[in-house]
Amino acid sequence: MKFFESFRIALRALNANKVRSALTMLGVIIGVSAVILLVAIGTGVQHEVTGSIEGLGSNLIFAFPGNVEEGGGGSFSVTRQFSLDDAALLERRLGSKDLVVPIIQSPATLKVGNRELRTTIAAANENGDEVFTADYLGGRGYRRSDVSASARVVVLGSTVRDDLFPYVDPVGKSIDINGQQFTVIGHLAAQGGSLTGDQDNQVYMPVTTAQRLLGTRDIGAIVVKADDPADVNLLQRRIKQILRPKFGNEFSVFTQEETLGILTQLLGTLTVMLAGIAGISLLVGGIGIMNIMLVSVSERTREIGIRKAVGAKTYDIMSQFVIEAVVLSVLGGGVGIGLGWSGAAALTRWVPTEVTWWAVALAFFFSAAVGIFFGVYPAYRASRLDPIEALRYE
Amino acid sequence: MEESAATQARVECVESRVVLEARQVSKCYELDEIEVHALREVDLEVCEGQMLAVMGPSGSGKSTLMHMIGLLDRPTTGNVVVEGVDVSRMSPNELAAVRNKRIGFVFQSFNLLPRTSAQANVELPLIYAGVSLLKRASMARASLERVGLGDRLGHYSSQLSGGQQQRVAIARALVTAPSIVLADEPTGNLDSRSGIEVMSILQDLNRQGITIVIVTHDDGVARHAERVVHMLDGRIVHDELVENRTLAEDRMRELDAEEEAAQ
Ligand SMILES: Nc1ncnc2c1ncn2[C@@H]1O[C@H](COP(=O)(O)OP(=O)(O)OP(=O)(O)O)[C@@H](O)[C@H]1O
Ligand SMILES: [Mg+2]
Numbered sequence: 001m002k003f004f005e006s007f008r009i010a011l012r013a014l015n016a017n018k019v020r021s022a023l024t025m026l027g028v029i030i031g032v033s034a035v036i037l038l039v040a041i042g043t044g045v046q047h048e049v050t051g052s053i054e055g056l057g058s059n060l061i062f063a064f065p066g067n068v069e070e071g072g073g074g075s076f077s078v079t080r081q082f083s084l085d086d087a088a089l090l091e092r093r094l095g096s097k098d099l100v101v102p103i104i105q106s107p108a109t110l111k112v113g114n115r116e117l118r119t120t121i122a123a124a125n126e127n128g129d130e131v132f133t134a135d136y137l138g139g140r141g142y143r144r145s146d147v148s149a150s151a152r153v154v155v156l157g158s159t160v161r162d163d164l165f166p167y168v169d170p171v172g173k174s175i176d177i178n179g180q181q182f183t184v185i186g187h188l189a190a191q192g193g194s195l196t197g198d199q200d201n202q203v204y205m206p207v208t209t210a211q212r213l214l215g216t217r218d219i220g221a222i223v224v225k226a227d228d229p230a231d232v233n234l235l236q237r238r239i240k241q242i243l244r245p246k247f248g249n250e251f252s253v254f255t256q257e258e259t260l261g262i263l264t265q266l267l268g269t270l271t272v273m274l275a276g277i278a279g280i281s282l283l284v285g286g287i288g289i290m291n292i293m294l295v296s297v298s299e300r301t302r303e304i305g306i307r308k309a310v311g312a313k314t315y316d317i318m319s320q321f322v323i324e325a326v327v328l329s330v331l332g333g334g335v336g337i338g339l340g341w342s343g344a345a346a347l348t349r350w351v352p353t354e355v356t357w358w359a360v361a362l363a364f365f366f367s368a369a370v371g372i373f374f375g376v377y378p379a380y381r382a383s384r385l386d387p388i389e390a391l392r393y394e
Numbered sequence: 395m396e397e398s399a400a401t402q403a404r405v406e407c408v409e410s411r412v413v414l415e416a417r418q419v420s421k422c423y424e425l426d427e428i429e430v431h432a433l434r435e436v437d438l439e440v441c442e443g444q445m446l447a448v449m450g451p452s453g454s455g456k457s458t459l460m461h462m463i464g465l466l467d468r469p470t471t472g473n474v475v476v477e478g479v480d481v482s483r484m485s486p487n488e489l490a491a492v493r494n495k496r497i498g499f500v501f502q503s504f505n506l507l508p509r510t511s512a513q514a515n516v517e518l519p520l521i522y523a524g525v526s527l528l529k530r531a532s533m534a535r536a537s538l539e540r541v542g543l544g545d546r547l548g549h550y551s552s553q554l555s556g557g558q559q560q561r562v563a564i565a566r567a568l569v570t571a572p573s574i575v576l577a578d579e580p581t582g583n584l585d586s587r588s589g590i591e592v593m594s595i596l597q598d599l600n601r602q603g604i605t606i607v608i609v610t611h612d613d614g615v616a617r618h619a620e621r622v623v624h625m626l627d628g629r630i631v632h633d634e635l636v637e638n639r640t641l642a643e644d645r646m647r648e649l650d651a652e653e654e655a656a657q
Binding site: 016314 | 467519
């Protein structure tokens with residue numbers, strides 16, 4: 001009964017001060033939605049990338065030329081590149097059930113008629129589909145014979161196909177890559193981004209064909225797929241043993257788990273950075289709330305004086321202000337959550353997003369705490385004044 | 395000064411009991427280590443049903459006295475007694491309850507809630523008295539009708555003239571049916587016609603048995619009361635019964651006649 005009455009008083013007071021109420025809510029809304037949105041982007045990117053690596057299976061081992069650990073960071077110089085001979089060496093020395101896949105990735109220009117497209121070539125041997133997960137919509141992948149013949153055949157990612165062949169089946173069509181004629185033998189379903197870049201915006205061809213096209217005898221990396229995931233660490237050691245005589249320390253071998261670890265660390269930093277930006281917006285929102293509350297103190301103190309003069313008790317004053325602040329914070333927080341959430345949903349067209357409950361809770365409770373504190377504290381001080389002091393307050 | 399304090403006449407309540415009493419009330423403000431004595435050991439008895447005016451020059455302590463006997467502020471020393479009960483030891487919440495039930499206030503600066511309708515302003519004391527929603531609305535309406543504002547229930551303070559705002563404040567003071575109404579310069583911000591209207595309402599209330607204390611520095615306003623207390627420098631220096639008390643209705647009639655003649 002008494003509480004219900006305080007609720008009515010509070011709602012009436014909020015209604016009587018629409019601008020102040022709206023501005024306070026705006027502070028909460030900005031803070032909450034910014035935190036939710038930015039953290040959602042950070043988490044979304046992180047999960048999509050790590051998820052797509054995990055999707056490859058837990059039994060991949062990556063060998064790169066150059067010493068990543070010593071170079072520190074990633075700007076390391078490569079003194080000696082891998083070649084197909086190194087891949088063949090590994091193939092010979094490792095178990096016959098473990099697949100060895102040489103890989104090249106390189107930018108290229110595609111032309112069909114007068115349409116032109118900049119994209120990436122991803123080249124491998126006949127086992128390439130084990131590394132670049134492929135889901136054929138039409139046609140086929142290249143075979144062992146295509147690899148040994150350096151056949152000028154190509155498989156299109158979904159974005160490339162949609163750009164160059166929007167209305168027709170591309171299989172059998174011819175296409176110009178860096179000035180050479182290729183035949184399209186297959187095209188893929190959309191798969192999204194991954195460790196190896198945006199898989200949809202790539203074209204796939206035999207590694208030997210790519211070497212000829214790019215005029216090189218080098219390859220970018222060697223991926224080994226262990227037949228039994230339990231053997232991964234053993235296999236990693238064997239690969240190092242095999243490559244050491246030729247390359248010394250100038251190469252690196254990572255298991256999928258290690259790659260994931262490095263990436264997670266990198267992407268974690270991104271999330272922390274975004275969370276930092278979000279924290280700043282939360283602070284700005286909080287300062288906004290604080291300002292409005294403090295600016296309205298003198299008017300509200302007079303209001304408290306009037307209410308006390310006509311018989312309001314301390315309890316009446318405090319419950320009114322607590323309810324006012326809670327209503328504003330909860331409404332603002334609710335709208336902020338809705339806005340952040342739908343913003344995150346809308347952004348998925350361009351960036352992967354994932355709303356996390358801790359960001360929602362943190363943003364909501366921080367804004368609510370700021371709103372309630374700065375709503376209630378001045379009122380608490382004013383409610384302890386004699387009515388006449390409150391009435392005289394300037 | 396010594397002399398006037400000593401020879402001060404005191405009007406005693408003969409036929410009726412004392413509703414409000416100040417006993418040796420002093421109020422002292424300290425500003426930058428300088429003591430300002432707003433009230434010096436004031437004794438005052440207000441009789442039930444009396445209409446009393448407190449007169450005096452600016453700074454003589456009239457408002458301060460009203461705040462003390464209205465329980466809006468606490469004396470530095472001395473006691474205030476309301477209907478026989480000493481309120482010195484009461485908690486702020488108990489004082490709030492006494493103000494709510496017994497005392498209505500009319501301030502010089504109206505003190506209405508901004509952006510709030512006349513009716514909601516008048517309902518305010520009833521909310522804190524715990525009156526139910528429906529009863530509250532009808533009581534507020536009745537009170538506003540009593541001051542002639544039955545057609546302005548939904549108006550905000552900013553949509554009312556000064557005189558109308560002061561009448562809303564009077565309606566608010568009346569709505570809990572208090573036994574005492576304290577008015578600080580109720581006509582101070584008003585033109586002569588609105589001032590007379592306000593005085594007429596107050597005299598009317600007094601006729602119905604409510605004790606009224608008006609603070610004013612205007613002798614013409616003070617002469618509407620039955621008794622006038624004069625203050626100077628924080629002391630009551632003179633206390634007299636009014637002969638030939640002014641009736642607001644008469645002045646209203648005179649004013650009407652004047653205006654007609656002018657036209
Ligand atoms: N809050 C305060 N702090 C310091 N001094 C005060 C305070 N309130 C009042 N005074 C002082 O007390 C004295 C009496 O003030 P009070 O307001 O009672 O005068 P008043 O008779 O009502 O005057 P007026 O007719 O101008 O309203 C004045 O000298 C004033 O300066
Ligand atoms: Mg005064």
